[in-house]
Amino acid sequence: MARKQVPLRLDPAVYDAIARWAGDEARSTNAQIEMMLRDQLRRAGRLPKNIGEIPKPGRPKEQP
Template identity: 65%
Template sequence: MARKQYPLRIDPEIWEAIQHWADDEMRSANGQVEWILRDALKRAGRLPKQNKQASKKRET
């Protein structure tokens, strides 16, 4: 899967909290942001179908 690059403007305190969370979970900050977004999309029922199948494969 190709990755889309996107410049992100974010409050420094929020970024610091994400970085700490990522460190706790042994992820990069970028990986943590992607995980947060994917989780929010899943919870809202808005995750595209092809990504649902890919995430199911990763969970097993």
């Protein structure tokens, strides 16, 4: 699936807080932001039904 690239301007303190949270959950900062956005869309009832789940945090398991 192609990913949309979006430039994003954040307050440095907000970015640092997100980066720390991402590190705590073994995610990249980008993945953490996407997780947060998806969570808010789901709560608001605006997440499209054809959107898959967010992958679990951490490195994907190697395929044998």
